[in-house]
Amino acid sequence: MQRFVNRLGWYRLGSYCLAAACSILLSALPSHASDNGLALTPPMGWNSWNKFGCNVSEDLIKGAADAMVSSGMKEAGYEYVVIDDCWQVSRDASGNIVADAQRFPAGIKALADYVHAKGLKFGIYSDAGVKTCAGRPGSAGHEYQDALQYAAWGVDYLKYDWCHTGKANAEWAYGTMRDALKASGRPIVFSLCEWGTAKPWLWAKDVGNLWRTTGDISDCWDCKKDALSFVKIVDLQDGLETYAGPGHWNDPDMLEVGNGGMTTTEYRSHFSLWCLLAAPLIAGNDLKNMSAEIKEILTNKEVIAVDQDALGIQGRRVRKDGDTEVWARQLKDGSRAVVLFNRGADETQISVSWEELGYPAHLSAGVRDLWMKKDLGKFAGTYGAKVSSHGVVMIKVAP
């Protein structure tokens, strides 16, 4: 009997040791499978789709890379130059993806080299289904082969769409490409473009670096009934803030700033809210032909610093009173970024109280206007400003 008890004791000790060893081993592993160490702040770059659609070519992408440098976008933090749909035409007899030789005569590797030589990074697009949204070959069944090809070309970023996927399970399909990218051995930012259909914020932290939360953005303030206008997309972000963080971001879609469907005031609101939301900043306009106002919006370093704050806490809507809203975001240095947002047709006074920002009411805090680039002084308990129709006032409040 005694021997049996002893044996039981050893058995218990053995299983405790095994459990302890396992937990040490597990804690040494990455905390989640997509832990590729990339996108610790929201990715910044440019993508061809919003302005050029299927009309992509080697010259267009080279021109965008050139303009990203010459316009000051690179200096402001933009990094990835991404070709969206329509660069691919077929597969060869071995199943390798074939780029459009007319539009990309030097091939994708040479294009990636060109982008890299500018000190930028290179991105590409595919789809989890049999075809892309524009009907080009998708990656279904070719995930590992495609990932190896991307790595060989020097791809740094993959946007992966969800057309022609039939009844596929999104978590599984995107997980397959995540594993394929990992197996390729090259660090590649993985951008999920599943339009929020299967609520990727609930599972994609383990899969990709960013996930679209909605369908495609339209370049308008509040346009056609079914289109996802700027303000509709903003509304759909409310409540998703807890799912984002370093390495895994909510993506309310690429920027429309500069594409002509909204006013400069509205584009400033669009950009301000994207930065408050810790959204990926993927410009979607013609970088070669930007007006001074548009360039000024896209390269405002103080506003971009809010987007890129290292704490990685996405901002949220703290108040909505009809057409007036207050959005706020906690920053690493203890300050708060605040957007006073007027959706109405008339100029309106909008205020924010320190208590709404999580500060004591009596606190005296410095206020800086991030668009005027001006310190406004110290304020106790509250700050208010007149906000133009469809506009914002974006401030930083620092105790």
Ligand code: GLA
């Ligand atoms: C989908 C995506 C867009 C774009 C197009 C390309 O609609 O959501 O962002 O990539 O496909 O066909």
